[in-house]
């Protein structure tokens with residue numbers, strides 16, 4: 001199989017993760033990195049590839065098929081447009097863009113080009129996410145009635161030392177909830193409306209400390225979700241799955257899906273059902289753990305990106321889909337600000 005040639009713009013925390021995934025990939029090879037900062041130089045040295053100060057210079061010197069945009073969110077737009085103008089496919093980190101205006105422009109530009117834009121919602125590559133979607137969409141729970149979820153952790157004090165981490169763009173809604181929203185959309189279908197209450201009572205910074213949400217899904221199901229980066233708890237996706245070594249695993253579940261016939265505890269999938277008895281509270285409901293191993297989502301994402309570039313697969317999450325996740329997530333700010341239910 002011939003290898004697709006990739007470049008990375010932004011060699012920071014997640015850029016390193018992509019570089020590692022490319023190094024282990026059969027179908028892709030890393031050609032160069034663009035990053036003006038020392039972190040990029042370090043990564044280029046480690047990966048033994050040339051370093052350029054920006055993407056334009058990289059594209060002028062190297063022949064590549066695809067670009068991974070892993071710059072800070074407010075710098076996703078320019079490299080994405082530059083890559084498309086250069087005839088390259090793009091895998092842009094989440095959130096797709098910092099604003100809906102930028103995201104909409106990228107959707108139009110991608111549609112008008114021969115290139116694909118994929119969005120780095122890496123959880124879409126886990127088998128457990130597909131299994132949860134299948135269980136709910138196939139009606140295994142009966143009609144989905146309610147969803148109860150949370151993502152509540154206390155981030156380390158050092159995380160907030162850079163001033164930009166105190167700003168609203170770096171708060172848990174845009175940084176963390178966007179992953180949850182993408183998973184909820186994928187598993188349950190579109191979110192139709194959102195109401196929200198927000199609190200800054202712990203840190204008193206521009207970014208929010210905690211959010212309580214009420215959601216209505218297009219299917220008619222309703223849901224609640226608690227979010228905080230200031231609340232000590234074992235209940236958040238990263239802790240539940242042990243997805244990275246940085247956040248020790250608790251194996252606790254953090255989202256519950258409840259239907260008319262059965263319920264699903266998530267992400268360590270446990271199906272609660274009544275076996276052959278009628279599904280009501282007069283009969284014993286028992287847990288059925290579904291064994292699934294956690295794959296390396298970043299490697300699967302690179303393999304998929306390479307297959308899309310080679311024309312063998314269609315994007316699992318394209319720019320329009322990533323924009324819908326952004327739109328749904330940004331609606332939480334508007335709901336909290338206005339005190340009104342916001343239609344997504």
Ligand SMILES: NC(=O)c1ccc[n+]([C@@H]2O[C@H](COP(=O)([O-])OP(=O)(O)OC[C@H]3O[C@@H](n4cnc5c(N)ncnc54)[C@H](O)[C@@H]3O)[C@@H](O)[C@H]2O)c1
Pocket residue numbers: 009010011012013014015034035036037039040053054055070071072073075093094095120121122175
């Ligand atoms: N998928 C995930 O789970 C996940 C996890 C972490 C971060 N992210 C996303 O990845 C993006 C980057 O986050 P990070 O934590 O790696 O940030 P980071 O600060 O560690 O790294 C960003 C890098 O981009 C470089 N950079 C800045 N502007 C640039 C430009 N114009 N051209 C080239 N390089 C530039 C910086 O020098 C830095 O090395 C963000 O959008 C974030 O939301 C996704």
